[in-house]
Amino acid sequence: MENKLDYQLEYYEKYFGDIKQVKKTVENCPNCGNPFFFTHNTDYKTLQVKETACCTNCSFGKRKLVHYVN
Numbered sequence: 520m521e522n523k524l525d526y527q528l529e530y531y532e533k534y535f536g537d538i539k540q541v542k543k544t545v546e547n548c549p550n551c552g553n554p555f556f557f558t559h560n561t562d563y564k565t566l567q568v569k570e571t572a573c574c575t576n577c578s579f580g581k582r583k584l585v586h587y588v589n
């Protein structure tokens with residue numbers, strides 16, 4: 520729990536620091552430990568990055584996030 524919160528904070532700091540950095544971020548599936556497969560759709564008009572993460576190793580499912588670029 521505690522570590523997960525720290526990770527989320529770190530993740531956002533990286534994102535706002537460098538938009539290219541976040542695209543290389545590897546996150547592991549909490550279910551099986553396999554790296555998530557990420558897809559990003561960047562909309563520069565609305566300054567949103569839509570990120571979809573899913574595990575290709577198990578049926579953990581998808582997680583969708585929307586980032587806003589400041």
Ligand SMILES: [Zn+2]
Nearest residue numbers: 548551574577
């Ligand atoms: Zn998995």
